[in-house]
Amino acid sequence: MESTAIMLKHFAVLFALLALAAPAAAQENLPYFERLDRCPPWFRTDLLNIECGFLHVPEDRANPDGGSIRLAVAIYRTGHQDATPYPLVYLAGGPGASSVGASGGLMGRTFLHFLPFGDVIFFDQRGTGFSEPSLECPEVDLGAAWQLEHRPALDERVSQQIEVALLCRDRLREAGVNLAAYTSAANAADVRDLIQTLGYEQANLYGGSYGTRLALTTLRDTPEVVRSAILDATLPVQANLYAEAGPNVERAFHTLFDGCAAETRCGESYPGLEAAFYDLVERLDEQPVTIKIQHPLSGRVYDVMLDGSALGTIFFRSLYVTDAIPFLPRMIAAAAAGSYELLARYAENALFAFAGLADGMMYSVQCSDEMTFTSPEMVDDLLENVNPRIGDLVRVEIRSLVGICAEWGAQPAPPVENQPVASSIPALVLAGEYDPITPPEWGQMAAATLENGHFYEFPGLGHGVVAAGRCPLEMALAFVADPSAAPDSSCIAGMRAPRFR
Numbered sequence: 001m002e003s004t005a006i007m008l009k010h011f012a013v014l015f016a017l018l019a020l021a022a023p024a025a026a027q028e029n030l031p032y033f034e035r036l037d038r039c040p041p042w043f044r045t046d047l048l049n050i051e052c053g054f055l056h057v058p059e060d061r062a063n064p065d066g067g068s069i070r071l072a073v074a075i076y077r078t079g080h081q082d083a084t085p086y087p088l089v090y091l092a093g094g095p096g097a098s099s100v101g102a103s104g105g106l107m108g109r110t111f112l113h114f115l116p117f118g119d120v121i122f123f124d125q126r127g128t129g130f131s132e133p134s135l136e137c138p139e140v141d142l143g144a145a146w147q148l149e150h151r152p153a154l155d156e157r158v159s160q161q162i163e164v165a166l167l168c169r170d171r172l173r174e175a176g177v178n179l180a181a182y183t184s185a186a187n188a189a190d191v192r193d194l195i196q197t198l199g200y201e202q203a204n205l206y207g208g209s210y211g212t213r214l215a216l217t218t219l220r221d222t223p224e225v226v227r228s229a230i231l232d233a234t235l236p237v238q239a240n241l242y243a244e245a246g247p248n249v250e251r252a253f254h255t256l257f258d259g260c261a262a263e264t265r266c267g268e269s270y271p272g273l274e275a276a277f278y279d280l281v282e283r284l285d286e287q288p289v290t291i292k293i294q295h296p297l298s299g300r301v302y303d304v305m306l307d308g309s310a311l312g313t314i315f316f317r318s319l320y321v322t323d324a325i326p327f328l329p330r331m332i333a334a335a336a337a338g339s340y341e342l343l344a345r346y347a348e349n350a351l352f353a354f355a356g357l358a359d360g361m362m363y364s365v366q367c368s369d370e371m372t373f374t375s376p377e378m379v380d381d382l383l384e385n386v387n388p389r390i391g392d393l394v395r396v397e398i399r400s401l402v403g404i405c406a407e408w409g410a411q412p413a414p415p416v417e418n419q420p421v422a423s424s425i426p427a428l429v430l431a432g433e434y435d436p437i438t439p440p441e442w443g444q445m446a447a448a449t450l451e452n453g454h455f456y457e458f459p460g461l462g463h464g465v466v467a468a469g470r471c472p473l474e475m476a477l478a479f480v481a482d483p484s485a486a487p488d489s490s491c492i493a494g495m496r497a498p499r500f501r
Contacts, residue, residue: 030056030057030058030064030068031055031056031057031058031193031196031197032055032056032197033053033054033055033056033073033197033198034053034054034055034056034070035051035052035053036051036052036053036054038052039051039052039074040052042104043074043104044104048076048077048107049076049077049079050074050075050076050077051074051075051077052072052073052074052075052100053073053075054070054071054072054073054131054132055070055071055073055123055190055193055194055197056068056069056070056071057069057070057071057126057189057190057193059126059178059181060178060180060181061181061185061186061189066178067176067178069126069131069132069133070131070132071123071124071125071126071131071190071194072100072123072124072129072130072131073100073121073122073123073124073194073198074100074103074121074122074123075087075119075120075121075198076103076107076111076115076119076120076121076122077119078115078116078117078118078119078120079115080115080116080117082116083115083116083117083118083119084117084118085118085200085201086117086118086200086201086202086203086204086227087118087119087120087121087195087198087200087203087204088111088114088117088118088119088120088121088203088204088205088206088480089121089123089191089194089195089203089204089205089206090103090106090111090120090121090122090123090206090211091125091191091205091206091207091208091211091212091214091215092122092124092125092128092208092210092211093207093208093209093210093211093233094128094209094210094357094358094361094362095125095184095210095214095357095361095362095365095366096127096128096135096354096357096358096359096360096361096362096365097128097129097210097356097357097358098124098128098129098130098356098358099122099123099124099129100122100123100124100129100130101124101129101130102122103122106122106467107120109467110466110467110473111206113473113477114477114480117204117477117480117481118204121194121198121203123190123194125187125190125214125361126181126182126186126187126190126361127182127358127360127361127364128357128358128361129358133172133175133176133177134358135172135177135182135358135359135360135361135364136358136359136360137164137165137168137358137359137360139164139165139167139168139171140161140164140165140168140359141355141359142164143160143161143163143164144161144355145295145302146160147160147161148302148304148305148310148351149302149303149304149305150305151288151305151307151310154309154392154396157396157400158396158399158400158403159403161400161403161404162400162403162404162407165359165363165400165404165408166404166407166408168359168360169360169363169407169408169409172360173409177360179360179363179364179408179409179410180364180368180409180410180411181364182360182361182364182365182410183364183365183368183369183410183413184213184214184217184365184369184417185217185221185417187214187217187365188214188217188218188220188221188222189221189222191205191214191218191222191225192218192221192222192224192225195225196225200225201225202224202225202226202227203225203226203227204226204227204228204229204230204480204483205218205226205228205229205230206229206230206232206466206476207229207230207231207232208232208233208464208466209232209233209235209437209438209463209464210235210365211232212231212232212233212234212235212438212446213235213236213237213369215229215230215231216229216231216236216237216421216446217237217421219421219423219425219427220237220416220421220423223423223425226425227425227426227483228425228426228427228428228479228480228483229425229426229427229428230427230428230430230466230476230479230480231427231428231429231430231443231446232430232464232465232466232472232476233430233431233432233435233437233438233443233463233464233465234429234430234431234438234442234443234445234446235438235442236420236421236442236445236446237417237418237419237420237421238418238419238420238445239442239445240370240373240374240378240418241366241370242370242371242374242379242394242397242398242401243374243375243378243379243382244382245379245394245397245398245437246379246382246383246386246390246391246394247382247383247385247386248436248437248438248439249316249386249390249393249394249436249437250386250387250390251436251439252316252319252434252435252436252437252439253274253277253315253316253319253390253436254274255433255434256273256319256325256328256329256434257273257274257277259434259497259498259500260273260329260500261273262497263497263500265500266329266500269329269330269333269500270329270330270332270333273329273332273333276332276333276336277315277332277336278387278389279336280308280311280332280335280336281308281311281312281389282308282389283308284306284307284308284310284311285307285308285309288305288306288307288310289305289306289340290303290304290305290306291303291304291306291340291343291344291347292304292344293344293347293348293351294348295348295352295355296348296349296352297352297355297356304347304351306340306343306347308389309392309393309396310347310351311335311343312389312390312393313350313351313393314343314346314347314350314351315328315331315332316350316393316436317349317350317351317353317436318331318346318349318350319434319435319436319462319463320353320435320436320437320462320463320464321349321462321463322432322434322460322461322462322465322468322469323468324346324462325434325460325462325498326498326499326500326501327342327346327501328346329500330342330500330501331343331346363401363404363405363408363410364408364410366401366405367401367404367405367408367410368410368411368412368413368417369413369417371401371402371405372412372413372417372418373413373417373418374398376398376399376402379394379395379398383395420445420446420448420449421446421449421450422449422450422451423449423450423451424450424451424452425450425452426452426453426479426483426484427447427450427452427453427454428453428454428456428475428476428479428483428487429443429444429446429447429450429453429454429455429456430443430455430456430458430465430466430472430475430476431443431444431455431456431457431458431465432457432458432460432461432462432463432464432465432468433457433458433459433460433461434460434461434462434498435461435462435463436462436463437463438463440457443455443457452483454479454486454487456472456475456489456492458471458472458492458495459492459495459496459497460495460496460497460498469495470491471491471492471494471495474487474491475487475488475489475491
């Protein structure tokens, strides 16, 4: 991959010159909100009352007199006369996902329904999206795309992933970014500043995936600004995301295999689905095939070398998406029979699912908050009883992250970042039955220390439920209207298993 590394180094220099804004000089009046005269042109301000701007905060929360950064903000104003004074603040997942640029789609699909209760606010967390500085790592995305087409041996794959991540680290450091300043605790302080600087007394928080960990951190660190919290696909602070990844993946796989077997039509159409899947993984490891997939954003066509680990990744990431779940048995059976058309269709989204993340922000957060409390020995112990094929898939990602974190420059998190969050603030904790990364058990774990927490699991749904079904959305709306009471959950009884196709 030497030529690729050279190309990435040239790209990194160009990217640094064109796209990266370093932290600004010290400001005496932080935090403050810089309101823009108008939103970017893709915001439909003719349809909704939207205000845009930047929240200026210290980069290093331990040194507030140092440089400042600015966080992109989009405020969707309610316009309803009887709305409450409490906005809904959306906390994106990842870590590293942007929400401001995606806010139009998020509003149209789901969050428009919250406007009768108050404003809806999206902000790009430090290092992500339109916030400055950007901790995006195009080096990592290019390296990942190269590996899809070439599929080097596992050891080489790990060393290459470490190499390209450290190229990004070097570029960010040269631009003056303090990589140790991007943590969940710093994000939670930003949430407090956002709510207070915009003039609200309290807000309702909606967190999805990593956004639930940020919501829990905010409940712990700055409870005075939180009226209620919705935790959708929950990552408890005390859970070990990477050490428990293998058992969690296997649980989700079994949920699908068992769900298909339990439905008469699926079970009869695809008997022995689990055995067929693992046989296919083994066959592709021995003799990979090439499939053509198109990047969903750039449109570029890739010749992907499909081996067993690539198949496992596609299957795992497809379980995130509720609408994809009913088609997965057919996808496996067709690929086992030598037809890869349906698999290639799902591979387009699955293999590039995280291409839009700010990888640098993700590494800073995870190296501090997660890897401080994770060891290779802990991973191996929990993989002991997991299918070896899943274990191989998990170990590659863990080994890469261990190597990156050893050199990234994040600081070890204090013990509180691995301890349960206790709070009396009302919380609605939601989980999808098929969620492959944040299992329902984690939602129950988080709710156990939330005095006024209410946990619900939804059959047939994947990672994130409020946007995936009418029942969880209605329950979330009822909860925001009155967080003092548990929402009516009778609609769950009317939900059913996936309609396997």
